Amino acid sequence: MSTTEDTVPDGLMPADVLASPTAVAVYGFARAKAGKERELEDAIRAIIPSVRAEQGHEQYSVHTTKEQPGAFAFYERWSSGADIARHVQQPHMQEYFGKLGDLVEGELEAEWLWPLAD
Template identity: 40%
Template structure:
């Protein structure tokens, strides 16, 4: 699955689920957390969070808010994210589940 950012003006949000192979869960957690600070420093990054699902702690939940679709595309093109996209199934038992959001209330 190639992540295709929807067209549109204004901010774009995304949330999704990453369900790791049991033997790769700790490694995936470290990898996802390694993306947090660099992503938050990127132009256009308004929010970037990684969580564990309370009902299913083996599932990681991520939430991102970007100033624009172009900013999100630039983020996904970064080498470490492109590498993860290419090799994500080494870590995951099923592909990423991604949901696109149109923010209606954005904190400046």
């Protein structure tokens, strides 16, 4: 996993997402490296309360399955692109992103979504 100088994975957030004045959402997926399943889960669990307390947070949910230990699906919704840009710069997120290279198999997957209506 490649990262920028500030540890946010490269290409994770397109410019149109960051510029959005309206709500944006993302569906993401990450798979732990073999033997790192618990470590990744612990890292995810550790950031959830802080993320949910952030300005602009509307929803942050993470799911896994019993059939695929170490596979995590994320759904996030933020009030604007500025809110999600601020989110990834938070110290708890910088620390989290810094750990992902050792924990995640391959690249993080992200599919950006815009609501049809609010």
